[in-house]
Amino acid sequence: MSLRSCKIFVTGASSGIGAHLARALARRGAAVAAGARRAEALADLAAVEPRITPVKLDVTDPGSVRSGVAAAAEALGGLDGLVNNAGIAWGGRALDMAEDDWARVIDTNLSGVFRVAQAAARVMAEDGGGSIVNTASVLGFGTGTGVAAYAASKAAVVHLTRNLALEWARHGVRVNALAPGYIPTEINRGFLEGEAGQAMLKDIPMRRFGRPEDLEAPLELLLGPGGAYITGVTLPVDGGHLCRPL
Ligand code: NDP
Numbered sequence: 001m002s003l004r005s006c007k008i009f010v011t012g013a014s015s016g017i018g019a020h021l022a023r024a025l026a027r028r029g030a031a032v033a034a035g036a037r038r039a040e041a042l043a044d045l046a047a048v049e050p051r052i053t054p055v056k057l058d059v060t061d062p063g064s065v066r067s068g069v070a071a072a073a074e075a076l077g078g079l080d081g082l083v084n085n086a087g088i089a090w091g092g093r094a095l096d097m098a099e100d101d102w103a104r105v106i107d108t109n110l111s112g113v114f115r116v117a118q119a120a121a122r123v124m125a126e127d128g129g130g131s132i133v134n135t136a137s138v139l140g141f142g143t144g145t146g147v148a149a150y151a152a153s154k155a156a157v158v159h160l161t162r163n164l165a166l167e168w169a170r171h172g173v174r175v176n177a178l179a180p181g182y183i184p185t186e187i188n189r190g191f192l193e194g195e196a197g198q199a200m201l202k203d204i205p206m207r208r209f210g211r212p213e214d215l216e217a218p219l220e221l222l223l224g225p226g227g228a229y230i231t232g233v234t235l236p237v238d239g240g241h242l243c244r245p246l
Pocket residue numbers: 011012013014015016017018035036037038039041057058059060085086087088089108135136137138179180181182183184185186187188
């Protein structure tokens with residue numbers, strides 16, 4: 001039940017959760033292509049881990065997604081897995097939200113996830129199948145003040161995951177998602193380390209925020225052969241956060 005020798009493309013790999021998971025997959029013996037816009041950060045990652053190949057891509061640009069997925073498949077000699085993780089957050093009251101901010105969140109977190117999944121699934125379907133794991137969020141199931149676009153985009157990722165799983169099973173492509181609870185990274189560290197963020201700890205039964213390493217084993221299950229009969233599922237990894245209404 002191992003990922004050894006698997007060929008896996010990880011998006012959003014220039015920082016935070018994606019960078020951590022790219023390194024963790026490489027340590028488990030996978031060949032990894034690491035995608036994001038910041039080429040320098042990707043080069044730094046590849047410099048310390050020779051099993052990682054950097055691939056520059058912008059998930060909001062269809063041409064960049066096509067060439068990025070093709071470059072990843074070429075560098076790895078095919079694609080067995082996709083960790084479809086690139087995402088952004090925008091925090092602010094919905095009444096004040098500008099049209100451009102709404103569009104940017106949806107374009108990155110929902111349309112970007114679809115674009116990369118479609119391009120990767122086309123490669124996988126040609127080559128006997130594969131496994132896709134999207135990054136959703138606990139906010140895909142719950143609500144929060146100031147996160148309307150983000151939460152809507154992640155709820156859509158949960159539903160997209162089910163629909164793609166239904167359509168692509170016949171091509172041998174499984175599609176699942178992880179729904180992490182709050183993990184301090186570039187996307188939210190300022191908020192989580194502040195007073196309001198710390199107050200949220202009381203809503204997490206396990207009384208701590210997540211760590212990127214909490215996602216490693218769940219990812220391995222969904223991505224690898226251990227999850228061979230699992231598709232269409234979104235697995236919360238949240239210290240019990242969803243046991244309470246968000
Ligand atoms: P980071 O900000 O550290 O990472 C986000 C990653 O996405 C970066 O590598 C960034 O790279 C990449 N990215 C953003 N926009 C684009 C784009 N247009 N094209 C390509 N890559 C892009 O945040 P996290 O690691 O926390 O977030 C990773 C994922 O986890 C996101 O989907 C987030 O929504 C999700 N998540 C995070 C939680 C948390 O508490 N941290 C909780 C639940 C879900 P670059 O800027 O170089 O392009």
